[in-house]
Amino acid sequence: MTTTTDLISDLRWRGLIHQCTDESGLQKLLGEGPQRIYIGFDPTATSLHVGGLMQLMMLRRFQRAGHQPIALVGGATGMIGDPSGKSEERKLLSVEDLQRNVAGIASQVERFLDFDGDRGALLINNFDWMQKFSYLEFLRDVGKNFPIGPMLGRDLVRSRLENEVGLSYTEFSYVLLQAYDFVHLAKTYGCRIQGGGSDQWGNITAGIDLGRRMGGLQLFGLTAPLLTTSDGRKMGKTESGAVWLDPERTSPYAFYQYWLRVEDADVMRCIAYLTEIDREEYESLQQQTQADPGKRVAQKRLAAWMTELVHGSAGLAAANHASEILFGGEIDRLSDRQLSEIFADVPSNECSRELLSGEGLWIVDALRQAGLSSSSGEARRAINEGGIYLNNRRVSDFNRKLTADDLASETVLVLRKGKRNYALLRFV
């Protein structure tokens, strides 16, 4: 376990301190003994995606250094919607969706932090205290402490007004809620530190100002950089959408593969940002990457670390198993269950089992059924080009008919076009 003095320097070499309101003050505070730090999570979906890992890891690092993390799920703030980083007004979530999202995110946060013992992490929902406020009370107690000048000066507000996209009163007032959360936590839990991504800076400093005005509190804010690639794009996006922490949305295999495919230019930064790999190993990985990038030692280490953290050792084992099969040889004599785990992210279609009987199902029709070809001409072409694989075996004859003997498991046929476009056909 790192000590408090190590914590700030550890964060610094990892590049995790983007902005800090008063670094020497914060260092002093952390030196005085265990502190509490909070980070809010926006319940915009039932799951966090990889961007949220930065925040989860920050809490985790504080906990390992002997402090107490507080994960706040924004049941109340989510009803309004944080306009930070959004170029246009957001749609409001329904109350039912919101509740589902809050529950989903809470269960994910629990995997990252230790909730046992005196210093166990806390998981709270700001709806619990916000719901008790009446509008009038809120305006008198909180709104009175918000001068409108600085609010209008915020980048977010200015850019929205300049672009004529506009901003509703609701989103304009969002910052009051998050600012009040901080003050509330400072008063009831003695939590004097708020962390977050760099997009949260404005919200955090607003809370610090409010704390000073409402009770002479001295609060601290610390933001981490956003997780971006070397050319400035946000990480966590693939062609097929966001990479989620929820195994139902992004299978452990896909999650593992995402990290394995991180570019050389980004991999060391990801390791610094997202893992607890120590400096010694970090430097060794860096050397190995430079010496022989083809081995992708750093990517493998990153992928293994992330997958084990998020999906457990069983998830990592499943991801490895799937990788072996997909990049290995033929697919044969597997069970439906194994296949559906390996191909959890692969589109699948059901067809009637009768198609396999008699003469069998024409491969061209199978490709169309599976969505790999949009026309039979395209399917024939792909076969002629040697780009079609049945159970990972290349198909060379476009007159090929598929029968029950071709099934890779009880009911499933695995089709592939090119290197990695898989599709399943289930015969039921």
Next chain:
RNA sequence: GGGAGGUUGCCCGAGUGGUUAAAGGGGGCGGAUUGUAAAUCCGCUGACUAUGUCUACAUAGGUUCGAAUCCUAUACCUCCCA
């Protein structure tokens, strides 16, 4: 209101009566190579019940043995003059 030019496949763009399913490029898709990278090279890129048939060059008609190419009308776009 008058005049000139334009509208081609997913996109850009050549083609001005006869192998034109339409040059070339981009994009996309495959293959080889590779590190599940980048770069490179090669192939494919309208549809179908497929060695043939059908549909396509803004839309609708017409001339012709034969039209993306010529004629007429319509729609849209660009420019110039008032």
